[in-house]
Each structure stands twice: as structure tokens, then as C-alpha cells.
Amino acid sequence: MTLELTAQVTERDVDVALDVADGETVAVLGPNGAGKSTLLAVAAGLLRPDSGRVVLDGVELTSADVWVAPHARRIALLAQDPLLFPHLSALENVAFGPRSRGIHRRTAREQARAWLEDVGVAELADRRPGQLSGGQAQRVAVARALAADPRVLLLDEPMAALDVAVRPALRQTLRRVLADRTVVLVTHDVLDALLLADRVVVVDGGRVVEAGPTTDVLTRPRSPFTARIAGLNMVRGTWRDGAVDGPHGIAVKGLTTDPAPATGDSVVAVFRPSAVSVFREPPGGSPRNTITTTVSDLEPFGDQVRVRAATPDGQSLAADVTTLAAAELDLAPGLEVVFSIKATEVSIYRT
Numbered sequence: 341m342t343l344e345l346t347a348q349v350t351e352r353d354v355d356v357a358l359d360v361a362d363g364e365t366v367a368v369l370g371p372n373g374a375g376k377s378t379l380l381a382v383a384a385g386l387l388r389p390d391s392g393r394v395v396l397d398g399v400e401l402t403s404a405d406v407w408v409a410p411h412a413r414r415i416a417l418l419a420q421d422p423l424l425f426p427h428l429s430a431l432e433n434v435a436f437g438p439r440s441r442g443i444h445r446r447t448a449r450e451q452a453r454a455w456l457e458d459v460g461v462a463e464l465a466d467r468r469p470g471q472l473s474g475g476q477a478q479r480v481a482v483a484r485a486l487a488a489d490p491r492v493l494l495l496d497e498p499m500a501a502l503d504v505a506v507r508p509a510l511r512q513t514l515r516r517v518l519a520d521r522t523v524v525l526v527t528h529d530v531l532d533a534l535l536l537a538d539r540v541v542v543v544d545g546g547r548v549v550e551a552g553p554t555t556d557v558l559t560r561p562r563s564p565f566t567a568r569i570a571g572l573n574m575v576r577g578t579w580r581d582g583a584v585d586g587p588h589g590i591a592v593k594g595l596t597t598d599p600a601p602a603t604g605d606s607v608v609a610v611f612r613p614s615a616v617s618v619f620r621e622p623p624g625g626s627p628r629n630t631i632t633t634t635v636s637d638l639e640p641f642g643d644q645v646r647v648r649a650a651t652p653d654g655q656s657l658a659a660d661v662t663t664l665a666a667a668e669l670d671l672a673p674g675l676e677v678v679f680s681i682k683a684t685e686v687s688i689y690r691t
């Protein structure tokens with residue numbers, strides 16, 4: 341399915357265009373109030389723009405003369421809040437979509453069971469939403485969205501309401517179930533974009549300010565918003581002894597997701613600059629990852645300083661520290677420092 345969307349919503353000062361190719365996941369990034377949810381609402385048929393079009397595989401769903409109702413679009417919208425029917429079991433929630441398409445009750449339940457299995461919550465089939473954790477409920481919501489056999493899947497910050505600890509596993513599930521589907525994913529989180537999206541569109545002030553393949557946009561950001569959120573650290577290597585075995589003896593431990601990598605797999609450890617602490621000497625005691633680097637550049641932003649540093653093999657890494665810490669550490673280009681990262685702040689993925 342290809343999705344083409346243009347929308348002008350004057351009251352919200354939104355004027356955007358978005359194209360999604362068949363089987364592609366496009367992440368829409370942007371600050372609060374940028375117009376991301378407005379874009380999804382137009383695609384889902386929940387908001388009629390003042391002008392613009394929504395076209396799915398060449399067929400108009402929204403235009404000056406055409407208006408297809410939300411339920412008739414076969415476009416699923418998965419919000420931050422799972423919005424499950426509270427009085428139905430997880431299984432019945434998922435079976436709801438197939439049932440309303442006229443599928444026989446028994447077949448609908450079989451399909452629902454398979455979807456629950458696919459997103460890793462088969463054992464929770466009989467529970468009501470009130471008996472599920474946030475992460476479990478969101479998995480059921482993903483199963484329900486997929487069971488409706490949508491032509492396009494719209495995800496509005498699907499992990500924003502979840503505990504940070506459960507996000508990597510859900511992200512990994514999404515990575516699997518979103519592959520080959522036509523998806524628009526609204527997120528604040530550059531890690532979601534990096535791991536789930538083929539392309540990124542950055543919206544700011546109701547306008548698209550940047551668009552392109554995910555790695556291009558995130559490694560060479562052009563808009564101030566993208567520059568601020570990009571810059572994730574990545575250490576590539578081979579999976580060995582429960583860690584990413586990188587160049588020059590760098591070993592990074594972190595959170596892996598099911599199924600865990602096997603010895604010899606190509607993997608990448610990803611962590612945010614804000615997760616890095618900077619030391620003059622290797623810190624003792626706590627079980628942290630440490631990487632010896634040489635400061636190459638200091639870039640102040642707000643009350644923080646982004647410390648850019650290079651590993652012995654020339655890989656660039658970044659750490660965000662407070663201005664005070666930068667002064668206390670007497671950081672300057674050329675200085676050798678130790679970057680330290682808690683394993684729980686590191687996500688490890690197969691590449």
C-alpha cells in the first residue's frame with residue numbers, strides 16, 4: 341500500500357505532506373505541538389483538513405469532494421494509551437476486529453490467539469485490561485491493530501507511556517511485526533526512528549523541515565531539532581561473552597532482547613549521550629561499561645555541554661554533562677577521559 345498525504349489545517353497552523361511507499365516505515369519526529377498527531381488524525385480520517393488529500397494506493401480517502409469514514413479506511417491507529425475495551429478479555433479485544441469484518445467467532449478467536457502469540461502475550465489471553473501491565477496492554481493493543489488486517493498502521497508514540505525498562509523488548513517486537521508493512525510512526529525518540537524506520541520526516545512548527553533515509557537524517561541533521569536529539573552513540577562489534585566485542589578491546593554490555601544474539605552475530609550497542617558519565621580515571625566499584633576516549637570537541641547547549649570524543653580506532657562518541665561537571669573535570673580537546681555507561685542504559689541489537 342502506498343500512502344500519499346497532504347494537509348493544511350489553518351486553525352493549527354499545520355501544512356504538511358507525507359508519502360509512504362509500500363512496505364515502508366516512516367518515522368515522524370518533532371517537538372511538542374509540531375503537528376505530528378494532526379498528521380495522523382488526517383490520515384486516520386479523524387480530522388478533515390481545510391484542504392489536502394489522503395490517497396491510499398491511488399484511491400482518494402480524503403479530498404475536497406471525498407470523505408471515507410475512519411472505520412471504512414482500514415487504517416489502524418495505535419495510540420500512546422492502548423484503549424482496550426475494559427470489559428473484554430485480551431483475546432476478545434483482539435478478536436473484535438476480525439469479528440466486525442464478519443469472520444466466524446471461532447476463526448476470529450483462533451486468529452486472535454495467533455496474534456497474541458506473535459506479540460509475546462499468549463498466556464494473558466483470558467485477562468481483562470485491568471489485570472495487565474502497561475507494556476502487556478500495549479502488546480495486546482498491537483495484536484488488536486494487526487488482527488484488524490489494516491492496510492496502513494499509524495502508531496502515535498506507542499512507547500511513551502511505558503516504563504523505560506520495558507521499551508527495548510517492545511521495540512524489538514515492533515521491529516519484527518512492522519517489517520514489510522506500510523507504517524507511520526510518530527515518536528519523540530530518536531532510538532525508535534533508528535531501529536524501526538526506513539525514513540524519517542521531521543516536523544516543526546506545523547511544517548516538514550527535514551526528510552530522508554533515517555541514518556542520513558540522524559547522522560547529518562540539518563534542522564536544530566534533529567541536531568539536538570540526534571547523535572546517538574553506536575558501538576558496532578561482534579557478540580561474544582555476553583557483550584558487544586568492539587575494536588581495540590572495547591566491550592559493551594547492555595540490554596538485549598529476545599531472542600538474544602548468538603556468539604559471532606554482528607551487533608550494535610546504542611546509547612544516548614545523556615547516559616554517559618565522564619571521568620578522568622576509570623571509576624571503581626559499579627559494574628559499568630568503560631571506554632577510554634580522547635576529547636575532540638566541547639559544544640555547549642543550554643546548561644549542558646556535549647563532549648565529543650574519539651576512541652583509539654577513530655569512532656566518535658558523545659556525552660552530555662553539566663557545565664559545572666565539564667569545568668570540574670577541566671575538559672579540553674586532547675584530554676584522555678573515560679566514558680562510563682550503565683549497562684541498563686545500553687540497547688543491544690543485531691544488525
Ligand SMILES: Nc1ncnc2c1ncn2[C@@H]1O[C@H](COP(=O)(O)OP(=O)(O)OP(=O)(O)O)[C@@H](O)[C@H]1O
Nearest residue numbers: 351352353354370371372373374375376377378379
Ligand atoms: N483539538 C485541537 N484543536 C485545536 N488545536 C489543536 C488541537 N489539537 C492540537 N492542536 C494544535 O495544533 C498544533 C499541532 O498539534 P499536534 O497535537 O498535532 O502536535 P504534536 O506534534 O502531535 O505534539 P505532541 O508531541 O505534543 O503530541 C498545536 O499548535 C496544537 O496546539
